[in-house]
Amino acid sequence: MDKPVIIFGAKGIATPALEIFNSNEVVVYGFLDEDEKTHGTEINTVAVLGNPEDDGFLKLIGKKTEAFVAVDDVKYRKFLVELLNERRKVQPINAIHQTAYISTDAALGHGNFINARVTLGAGSELGSHCILHTGAIIDHKAKLGDFVQVGAGSVINSEVTIEEGAFIGSGVTIVSGVTIGKNARVGAGSVVISSVDAGTTVFGNPAAKV
Known part of the structure; x- marks a missing residue:
């Protein structure tokens, strides 16, 4: 995979998702999470950049980066998948x-x-x-x-x-x-x-x- 990945979610399976991409030598650009308390923090030196609905980050998806949804809650997981489908016309990897x-x-x-x-x-x-x-x-x-x-x-x-x-x-x-x-x-x-x-x-x- 040539493009780096943005991980949606910074809790739950986000950390093992980062480890998975590391195991495949795929660069993780950063995390996006709805919890503002996580913004500016780091997970294993990778920054939590902001909110998943922020257009400034969303516009990177598909052009410069791929996306992966690392959210355990099914309802919110579906919401984020639909967000990527509708606003960026992409599927998570x-x-x-x-x-x-x-x-x-x-x-x-x-x-x-x-x-x-x-x-x-x-x-x-x-x-x-x-x-x-x-x-x-x-x-x-x-x-x-x-x-x-x-x-x-x-x-x-x-x-x-x-x-x-x-x-x-x-x-x-x-x-x-x-x-x-x-x-x-x-x-x-x-x-x-x-x-x-x-x-x-x-x-x-x-x-x-x-």
């Missing part, structure tokens, strides 16, 4: 750690956060703007929709479908063939052996509705 394994025939969308030692297996499909934390395993032919978050060390087995906006906590196991519905939530450490309805929260071994 993927942040993929150098130690992640991406199968040659895995399909990826835009703006995904893929941390260290994540595995995307053969024929797996990852939508856009997903967050895959350290060591998550997405096995062959699993399909993840947009804005899905998968916690550290979770195992998504083969041919699982996870629909848009679903949250999978850390250390979760989802057995083959299960579907996790839109905006569903799976608590940390759960073992999911049957499909989960949209908007439902489940927890436990085996996972049951909370």
Whole structure:
């Protein structure tokens, strides 16, 4: 990648996003964050420049820099993605750690956060703007929709479908063939052996509705 990156967000996954770009020798130009208290501070010597909606910084996106949205909150993440789509006509780039394994025939969308030692297996499909934390395993032919978050060390087995906006906590196991519905939530450490309805929260071994 020739262009430097501006990271939207200076909390949560912003620091590991910086580390990901560093691991790939990509220059990070700076951070933008809505919290004015962060402006003028630094994260590992990289400055928080100002607000994500500031046209002075936005006008750099697409021409001189790329953008990555490093925000955990799905609602605000969607807002920033739409902001970049509408005002700069660009999609955020993927942040993929150098130690992640991406199968040659895995399909990826835009703006995904893929941390260290994540595995995307053969024929797996990852939508856009997903967050895959350290060591998550997405096995062959699993399909993840947009804005899905998968916690550290979770195992998504083969041919699982996870629909848009679903949250999978850390250390979760989802057995083959299960579907996790839109905006569903799976608590940390759960073992999911049957499909989960949209908007439902489940927890436990085996996972049951909370």
